Amino acid sequence: MKAALDEAQHDFTSANPAITVACNYGASGTLQLQIEQGAPVDVYLSASPKQMDDLETKGLLLEGTRKNLLKNEIVLIVPKDSSIHISSFQDLARPDVKPIALGEPTTVPAGEYAKEVLTYFGIYDAVKSKALLAKDVRQVLTYAETGDVAAGIVYSTDAASSSKVKVVATAPEKSHAPAIYPIAVIRSSGNPAAARAFEDFLLGDRARAIFQKYGFAAAGS
Numbered sequence: 001m002k003a004a005l006d007e008a009q010h011d012f013t014s015a016n017p018a019i020t021v022a023c024n025y026g027a028s029g030t031l032q033l034q035i036e037q038g039a040p041v042d043v044y045l046s047a048s049p050k051q052m053d054d055l056e057t058k059g060l061l062l063e064g065t066r067k068n069l070l071k072n073e074i075v076l077i078v079p080k081d082s083s084i085h086i087s088s089f090q091d092l093a094r095p096d097v098k099p100i101a102l103g104e105p106t107t108v109p110a111g112e113y114a115k116e117v118l119t120y121f122g123i124y125d126a127v128k129s130k131a132l133l134a135k136d137v138r139q140v141l142t143y144a145e146t147g148d149v150a151a152g153i154v155y156s157t158d159a160a161s162s163s164k165v166k167v168v169a170t171a172p173e174k175s176h177a178p179a180i181y182p183i184a185v186i187r188s189s190g191n192p193a194a195a196r197a198f199e200d201f202l203l204g205d206r207a208r209a210i211f212q213k214y215g216f217a218a219a220g221s
Contacts, residue, residue: 001025001047001181002138003161004214008207012198019194027136029107035060035186042195045069045183045202047137047155048109052182062192066184067203068219070211073156074113074171074179079147080164086151088169093123098130101143101152110137113176114153120175141165155179157215180219 002025009021024031024041032051035041036058046052055061078086084097092100103111111133118124134140137154144152145164152165159167183202185195201207208218
């Protein structure tokens, strides 16, 4: 997401030089808490509907601005030069497959999706006991890239961004809630017109082409 949004931000500010966009990247749950605590945020893009649902329930979104922007897939990755044979999520329950990197389920949407997938296959408890919990999905990717873990669960877009890992399995759609990325303007925004303009740009064709280049699909497709 960072690489795609950086590029989209550059295109937007090139076309709108009077508007300055400052992006703050982090786990969706962490950003949610910052918004709840009054951080000066104009637009929120979450990697899961759950965090956006919480903000909407608390009345913190500008009415009518919430939209589904993108969708993603959940995949199982291993270090590219791994000598451990892993070809399915079920293999993660084997005693020799450890440790396994997951996002912290309470704050990282990719970790929440990973928990759902592992629960679907009936192996969450077995994997949890040897899991290395990461602060965000990029850290999961880094653990796999450096060989610090036998495997990790990330988004397909993260896996596609690295030449140091390989995808060995893709989670079935029925194994987890849809990996939807909603976007909305925050009600307390000090720049609602500019915030709406940026959101509209991200929902438009130009930004969609950028997101697709990085492996994201439009939420409506």
